[in-house]
Amino acid sequence: MLLPRPATLLLAALVSAVALSGCAPSRGLVPFRAYEASFAKVRDASEALLDRVALAERAQARRVIARQSPAGIDIGVEPFRPTQHVYYATGIDPPLTAACRSAIAAVSAYNATLLAMAEGRGLDELKAGAGRFGAEVSGLLTLVGAGGSLAPIRAALVALGPAIDEALKAASRAAFEEAFLRNFDTVDSILALLAGDVAVELEAKLTTDKRNALVNHTTGLRRLSNDQVARLREEIQAADTAIYDWIALIEQARRAMAATRTALTAPVAPDIHANELADSAARIRVLAASVKSALMHLQ
Amino acid sequence: MPASDAADARALALQAQAALFRLLQETTNETEKQALRERIARTGEIIEEISFANGLVLAEKLNGLADQLVAATQVVKADPFGPAIREIQALLQRLGHSVGATAQQIKGGIAEPAADATPPAPAPAPAKKSKAQAGAAASKSGLLRNDYAELFASCRIRPERVDSTRRIADRIVANAKRYQEVSDALGGTIPWFMIGIIHSLESSFSFTTHLHNGDPLDQRTRREPKSRPVQGSPPFTWLESAIDALALKSLEQVPDWPLEVMLDRLERYNGKGYANLGLTSPYLWSFSQHWTKGKFVADHVFDPEAPSDQCGAAVVLRHMVDAGLVSFDDGEAPSAEASLGHQSAVLAAAAQTSFPSAKAEVDFPGDIAQGSTRKAAVRRVQEWCCFHDCATPIDEDFGGGTGDAVRMFQQRAGIPATGVVDQRSWAALTTPMLAALAPLPVTPGSLNEAVVAVGLQHVAQKPIELGGDNMGAWVRLYMAGKDGIEQQWCAGFLCFVIAQAAAALGLQMPIKRRVAVQDLIDDAKAAGRFIAGSTVSTPQARLARLKPGCIFVIKNAAQSHAGLVAQVGGDNFVSIEGNTNEQGGDRGFKALSQSRGYAGKDFVLLA
Numbered sequence: 001m002l003l004p005r006p007a008t009l010l011l012a013a014l015v016s017a018v019a020l021s022g023c024a025p026s027r028g029l030v031p032f033r034a035y036e037a038s039f040a041k042v043r044d045a046s047e048a049l050l051d052r053v054a055l056a057e058r059a060q061a062r063r064v065i066a067r068q069s070p071a072g073i074d075i076g077v078e079p080f081r082p083t084q085h086v087y088y089a090t091g092i093d094p095p096l097t098a099a100c101r102s103a104i105a106a107v108s109a110y111n112a113t114l115l116a117m118a119e120g121r122g123l124d125e126l127k128a129g130a131g132r133f134g135a136e137v138s139g140l141l142t143l144v145g146a147g148g149s150l151a152p153i154r155a156a157l158v159a160l161g162p163a164i165d166e167a168l169k170a171a172s173r174a175a176f177e178e179a180f181l182r183n184f185d186t187v188d189s190i191l192a193l194l195a196g197d198v199a200v201e202l203e204a205k206l207t208t209d210k211r212n213a214l215v216n217h218t219t220g221l222r223r224l225s226n227d228q229v230a231r232l233r234e235e236i237q238a239a240d241t242a243i244y245d246w247i248a249l250i251e252q253a254r255r256a257m258a259a260t261r262t263a264l265t266a267p268v269a270p271d272i273h274a275n276e277l278a279d280s281a282a283r284i285r286v287l288a289a290s291v292k293s294a295l296m297h298l299q
Numbered sequence: 300m301p302a303s304d305a306a307d308a309r310a311l312a313l314q315a316q317a318a319l320f321r322l323l324q325e326t327t328n329e330t331e332k333q334a335l336r337e338r339i340a341r342t343g344e345i346i347e348e349i350s351f352a353n354g355l356v357l358a359e360k361l362n363g364l365a366d367q368l369v370a371a372t373q374v375v376k377a378d379p380f381g382p383a384i385r386e387i388q389a390l391l392q393r394l395g396h397s398v399g400a401t402a403q404q405i406k407g408g409i410a411e412p413a414a415d416a417t418p419p420a421p422a423p424a425p426a427k428k429s430k431a432q433a434g435a436a437a438s439k440s441g442l443l444r445n446d447y448a449e450l451f452a453s454c455r456i457r458p459e460r461v462d463s464t465r466r467i468a469d470r471i472v473a474n475a476k477r478y479q480e481v482s483d484a485l486g487g488t489i490p491w492f493m494i495g496i497i498h499s500l501e502s503s504f505s506f507t508t509h510l511h512n513g514d515p516l517d518q519r520t521r522r523e524p525k526s527r528p529v530q531g532s533p534p535f536t537w538l539e540s541a542i543d544a545l546a547l548k549s550l551e552q553v554p555d556w557p558l559e560v561m562l563d564r565l566e567r568y569n570g571k572g573y574a575n576l577g578l579t580s581p582y583l584w585s586f587s588q589h590w591t592k593g594k595f596v597a598d599h600v601f602d603p604e605a606p607s608d609q610c611g612a613a614v615v616l617r618h619m620v621d622a623g624l625v626s627f628d629d630g631e632a633p634s635a636e637a638s639l640g641h642q643s644a645v646l647a648a649a650a651q652t653s654f655p656s657a658k659a660e661v662d663f664p665g666d667i668a669q670g671s672t673r674k675a676a677v678r679r680v681q682e683w684c685c686f687h688d689c690a691t692p693i694d695e696d697f698g699g700g701t702g703d704a705v706r707m708f709q710q711r712a713g714i715p716a717t718g719v720v721d722q723r724s725w726a727a728l729t730t731p732m733l734a735a736l737a738p739l740p741v742t743p744g745s746l747n748e749a750v751v752a753v754g755l756q757h758v759a760q761k762p763i764e765l766g767g768d769n770m771g772a773w774v775r776l777y778m779a780g781k782d783g784i785e786q787q788w789c790a791g792f793l794c795f796v797i798a799q800a801a802a803a804l805g806l807q808m809p810i811k812r813r814v815a816v817q818d819l820i821d822d823a824k825a826a827g828r829f830i831a832g833s834t835v836s837t838p839q840a841r842l843a844r845l846k847p848g849c850i851f852v853i854k855n856a857a858q859s860h861a862g863l864v865a866q867v868g869g870d871n872f873v874s875i876e877g878n879t880n881e882q883g884g885d886r887g888f889k890a891l892s893q894s895r896g897y898a899g900k901d902f903v904l905l906a
Contacts, residue, residue, distance in 0.1 A: 064348050204350050212343035221336035
């Protein structure tokens with residue numbers, strides 16, 4: 001995807017201005033803030049996608065439950081299934097959706113603290129951020145404990161505990177940053193998983209029933225009208241486009257986070273990292289808009 | 300459960316679906332095509348279900364996928380060496396490997412401290428121990444053996460795990476014949492269900508992986524115990540591997556298998572690391588109140604917080620005992636029924652619990668010998684002797700003639716010809732009915748498929764009237780325990796088959812049980828399930844609207860009869876029906892499957 005050139009130029013100019021003014025730490029405040037604003041769009045786009053996934057996950061689960069449950073007399077209302085309440089309650093997300101939202105929230109909390117570090121916030125504020133990150137990780141752990149697509153990161157999440165504790169006990173900024181940045185690879189692995197196996201799972205939630213309907217049409221088991229076939233194909237394509245864009249968005253967020261870490265740890269040339277951050281911010285905004293646009297085509 | 304496993308499972312399922320589709324394209328027979336379409340649709344459902352599957356459930360789904368492929372190859376008369384069948388066989392191999400790998404992930408690790416680990420292989424086969432030595436080894440853990448008995452007696456399966464446990468037990472029972480083959484090869488002392496339980500724990504019923512540890516059969520084992528089997532060359536058959544796995548643990552040397560010895564040996568199969576830590580083992584007790592958390596997550600690595608998605612061996616056994624699938628006489632050795640090893644001798648118990656008439660017919664009534672005054676029991680013995688062509692009058696009088704008939708049967712069955720009908724003889728006499736009641740070897744994709752499979756399972760045993768019009772064990776089975784001249788049993792037969800099929804899938808009976816054909820018709824009309832023959836007068840209409848598993852009815856001045864449709868053709872259909880004969884009459888004495896024309900028939904759908 002090509003960068004919107006004017007935005008890059010504008011941000012680069014801002015970086016230079018900030019660097020010259022000397023009113024921020026040497027890391028360069030403005031590009032970090034631009035990145036922070038764009039990362040909010042990652043969350044927005046993910047929330048919009050996950051809202052759709054939640055609906056699909058509930059519907060899919062109910063189909064599976066109905067198939068596997070003894071059939072009573074059909075009175076037009078589903079039997080009461082308290083042990084499956086996560087797929088019926090209206091006030092909570094179903095498991096996969098909940099785990100994904102929690103994962104995004106954990107990454108966001110980590111990211112926020114990274115940015116606080118870049119902004120030169122005080123140690124207490126940083127520790128508060130680390131505490132929020134720790135709380136999000138704990139929440140995520142409870143959601144991935146029983147298995148599922150995010151289960152592979154369970155061990156890594158458990159391993160985060162000591163590093164977060166160490167950051168919380170840090171006596172100096174330097175000690176805090178050193179400890180906190182040690183979590184980076186795990187946080188990155190969460191994003192990698194979201195863009196990989198989890199994305200496959202999300203796509204399956206959104207499209208499996210439609211794909212099955214088309215398979216059964218193709219075999220001749222249950223014929224559909226031409227209009228129905230066309231509509232199902234369009235819906236699958238729209239869902240896939242949304243997921244493709246979301247994967248690209250997550251990958252871009254990974255690159256931006258990596259650039260942030262590099263900028264935080266690089267001894268020199270902050271402007272180069274600032275440019276990289278500005279590029280990432282621009283790309284993220286475009287991709288987030290694409291995800292939302294694709295979702296609008298979903299029925 | 301790594302997500303990649305679920306992703307791999309989905310990929311395998313998609314490949315299975317594509318393979319079935321290719322088979323569909325090669326098939327010209329419309330009935331076979333329809334069966335394949337339904338299999339493909341079921342694989343689509345499994346793909347959807349895999350999204351919610353972890354651990355044990357994922358293994359179940361993979362096994363379910365394999366069932367679809369196996370059933371498809373049974374339905375379609377395709378070239379066994381053709382590309383489509385070869386592709387399916389290759390997929391079955393991969394599915395088996397995935398199931399085995401999943402089983403090992405569920406299991407975790409070997410529960411032994413490293414120092415006590417199995418010696419690295421290759422190693423010479425263990426020296427044969429004397430039975431006395433083996434018995435002494437089994438009794439070493441005397442205190443624990445008492446613990447086993449107490450724990451087993453108080454074992455309660457967690458409610459949310461009851462269904463999973465039942466499915467595992469059903470699959471063990473369905474594979475009983477293969478387990479008995481292994482036992483026979485090792486001298487016949489190891490109870491078949493012991494082998495089945497190990498199979499469930501070590502490889503989630505995969506027959507393409509080693510019984511030692513779920514590694515693929517196309518090479519020696521890679522995980523502990525490593526490099527097994529020592530003898531022979533890969534690829535190994537499952538039987539070869541299973542023999543080696545059990546011999547490695549000297550299980551064939553165990554002379555008797557009371558409950559405590561069985562549980563002790565099962566725990567040892569994975570290692571006594573839990574006992575050494577003073578803990579109960581998930582390998583035995585997971586899914587019950589006797590185990591909550593803490594397991595060896597890798598070989599010799601214990602995690603006190605780790606959960607388990609494995610159904611413990613003792614828990615499966617608890618279910619099997621509770622369901623009457625196996626029993627331990629006086630709390631000690633497995634019963635004669637169980638040790639007999641007949642697949643059908645024990646596996647019908649689950650069906651019995653759902654069908655009282657079945658229980659009444661196949662339950663052992665106690666020893667029956669000449670001079671017995673228990674008329675009903677004597678009558679049953681005489682009926683079964685006649686069924687097996689060992690003729691004797693069915694007069695409820697156990698005299699010399701009946702004794703001779705019993706001895707003749709025993710001789711033919713390879714049982715000591717005592718003339719006394721003991722438990723073993725009874726199990727052999729009633730084997731045909733037990734086989735008819737047996738769980739289906741492959742899980743059907745739908746109720747209609749299940750109905751056809753169960754119906755064929757019954758007619759394969761050649762049910763007939765015994766001792767007069769509408770008389771005998773088979774009639775009583777189908778007619779809720781009644782027989783007699785007025786007990787016309789065509790509708791009773793089809794309703795029993797439908798009920799058994801529904802029970803096999805954990806579903807409720809979809810229609811009301813009726814023994815009068817007119818009642819079947821009236822119910823169907825009221826529920827909108829009735830299809831008049833005149834509305835399916837063309838081959839296209841028949842193929843489109845009628846499904847195998849539905850009911851055909853004949854109701855006119857000359858005949859009142861009903862049966863099941865096994866295959867739908869354009870001009871004829873294949874039936875499964877009782878109380879009939881080869882001429883299609885409604886007063887026949889047997890159950891059979893035959894080709895029928897559509898003229899004069901109406902149809903009733905199940906749903």
